Amino acid sequence: MGNSDKNMAMAARRVSWMSEDLVMFQDTVRRFVERELVPNEARWAERGYIDREVWNRAGEVGLLCASIPEEYGGGGGNFAHEAVICNEMARAIATSLGNGVHSGIVAHYLLNYGIEAQKRNWLPQMASGAMVAAIAMSEPGAGSDLKSVRTRAVREKTQNGDIYRINGAKTFITNGYHADLVCVVAKTDPDAGTKGVSLIMVETRDQPGFRRGRILEKIGQKGQDTAELFFDDVCVPVENLLGDEEGKGFYQLMQQLPQERMIIALGAVASMQRAIELTTDYVRERQVFGKPLIDMQNTRFKLAECKTEATIAATFVDDCMVRLLKGELDAPTAAMAKWWCSQKNCEIIDECLQLHGGYGYMLEYPIARMYANARVSKIYGGSNEIMKELVARTL
Template sequence: MSLAPAPRPWMDAELQMLRDTARRFFETECVPHQDAWGRQKHADRAIWRRAGELGLLCAGIPEAYGGGGGSFLHEAVICEEQMRALMNSFSINVHSGIVAHYLLSYGSEAQKQRWLPRMASGELVAAIAMTEPGAGTDLQRIKTSAVRDGDHYVVNGAKTFITNGLHAGLICVAVKTDAQAGAKGVSLVMIETDELAGFRRGQLLDKIGQQGQDTVELFFSDMRVPVANLLGGEEGRGFAQLMQQLPRERLLLAIGSAATMQRAVDDTLAYTSQRQIFGAALIELQNTRFKLAECQTRATIARTFVDDCVARLAAGTFDVPTAAMAKWWITDTTSQVIDECLQLHGGYGYMSEYPISRMYTDARVGRIYGGANEVMKEIIARAMTR
C-alpha cells in the first residue's frame, strides 16, 4: 500500500471537480500529442480553444470579464494537474495566472472588457515579454523603448525567451518610457499582434527541455502602439507592477515544480516495484527503499510548504521573501529528487521514452526563469538584514 498524501487544507468539492476536469483534459487531450508537439516545438493552436471551452482558462478572473469567477485556488489546481501530467507545451500559468491578472489589477475597464473575455475563451493567447538579450532578471536594465508620438508609442527593441510567443495575440511588454529614470522609467504596454506593423516573431528556439513549449524572440521596429494600451494609466508604474505580481508567478512555479517532484517519486516507485535485479524487485534493495524514502520526504515537505503559501496568498498575507523561498527551494529540490529518481531507473532513465528523462531536462529551467534562484536568495537575505 502506498503512502497516502495528507488532505489539502484548502481543497473542497468544487475544486475537486475542477481537478477531475483538468486531469481528464491533460491526460486524454494533451498527453497523446506531446511527442508531436515536441517535434514541432509548439502545441496546436486549437488546444487553447478547447481549454477555454472547459473553463480551464482565466479560472481566477471574475465572470463579468468572461472568467471562471474563482480564485487563486482554482488556478493552483489547474497548475498542479498540468505539471503532474508533464504537459508543458503551452503555458496556462503565463496566460491565465500572470497576464490576466496584470489586466485585472491594472487595466482600465475598457481594457478588461476588450481582452479578458477573449483570453478566457482561448480566442486570444497571452504572453508577457520582460527578458531581453542583455537584461534578464535585472529588469531595470531593459532597453526596449517606447517614445510617445501623439496618441501612440513608437516601440523599438527586442525580447527573448518569450513563453507562448508563437501563438500570442496579446502580449504585455515591459518598455522604457523614460530611458534616464531607471526603474521609474519602466512601463507596461499591451500589444495586439494581429497585422501589427513593425512587429516580428523570431524562429522557435531550440531548448534542452520543455521542447513542446513555444518559445521565441520578439522584435519591434518602429512599432506603433496606442497610448490607450498603457497599463495603469500612468507611465513609470511598470516596475512596481512587476514587483507586485512576481510573487504570484513564483508561487505558481513552486506549485508546478512540487507536482512534478511527486510525479517523479510515483513513477520511480512503480518502476522499481516491477524492475527485477538479482532475482528480486529493485524496491527490495535497501538503498532503493532509503532513496525513495528521502525523495518522498522532500516531496511531502514541498507540498506542505506550497499549501501554506497558497493559504497565505488567499488570506492576503503572502509576501515577497516567502515567495522567493518557495521558488528557489522547491525548484532546487525538484531537480535533486528527479536526479535521484533517474538514477534508480538505471540506463532506462536516460532513454527519452521514459518520462523521468523528460522531467530531468524540463525541470532544469525552473531554477532560472521567474528570477534566477541566486536572486531569490538575495531577496531573502535583504529581508533578513534590513
C-alpha cells in the same frame, strides 16, 4: 480509478485550501489534460509548438482565466483554481500549453492594473482562447535584471492621436509563437531607473513592425513555444499603457511576482511527487541480482529521502497557498518557495532517474523528460540566485 488516481484524489482532499468544488474542477482539468494534451505532447515537442485550436478547446471547458471574474468572461474562481490546473499539468508531464503565463500572469496584470475598457476588451478573448497572451520581459542582454531592459516606448503625437512607438527585441518568450496579445516591458523614461519602466499591451495581429523570430530549441519543455519577438517602430495607442500613468511597470511586476513564483513552486511540488510515484512503481518491477530493486536498502533509503523532502515542500507550499489566498503572502516567502522547491525538484528527479539506471536516460521513459523539463525552473521567474538575494535582504 487506479491506485495512483485514488492517492491523488485523497491527497487533494487533505490539502487545506482544497474544497469539494475544487476537487470536482480537478477532475475536469484531469480529463482535459489526459484527452487533449498528453497524447499530443511528443508531436508538439518535435515541432516546438502546440496546435492553436487547443487554446480554444481549453477555453471551452473553463481552463483559461479560471481565476478571473465572470463579468470579464473568466471562471469566477481564485488562484486555487490556477493551482489545480498547474498541478494536473505538472503531474501529467504536460508542459506544452503555456497557461500559467496566459491565465496566471498576463490575465492578472490586466485584472489588477488595466482600465475598465482594457479588461472588457481583452480578458473575455483570453478566457475563450480567441487571444493567446504572453509577457515580454527578457531581452538578449537583460534577464532577471529587469531594470536593464533596453526596449523603448516613446510617446508621440500624431494626427490620429497619441501613440507609443516601441523599438526593441525580446527573447525566451513563452507563447511567443501564438501570442495575439503581448504585455511588453519597456522604458518610457530611460533616465528614471526603475521609475522609467512601463507595461504596454501590444496586439500583434496585422501589427506593422512586429515580427516573430525563430522558435527557440530548448533542452526541455520542447512543445511549449518559446520565441524571439521584435518590435521595429511598433505603434500602439497610449490607451494601451497598463495602469493610469507611466513609470509604474516595475512596481506592477514586483507586486505580481509572488503569485508568478507560486506557480513555479506548485508545479515543482507536483512534479517531484509524480517522479517518486513513477520511480516507486519502476523499482518494484525492476529485477536486480534476482530480486526487485525495491528490496535493496539503498533504493528504499533514497526514496525515503525523496518522499520526506517532497512532503516538506508540499507542506510549505500549501501554507504559502493559504497565505496567498488571504492576500498575505510576502515576496521573500514566495522567493523561498520558488528557489527551494525548484531546487529540490531537480534533485529528487535526479535521484529518481538514477534508480532507473540506463533506462532513465532514455526519452521514452517519463523520468528522462521530467529531468530535462525541470531544469529551467531554477532559471525562469527570476533565477534562484536572485531569489536568495531577495531573502538575504530580509536578514
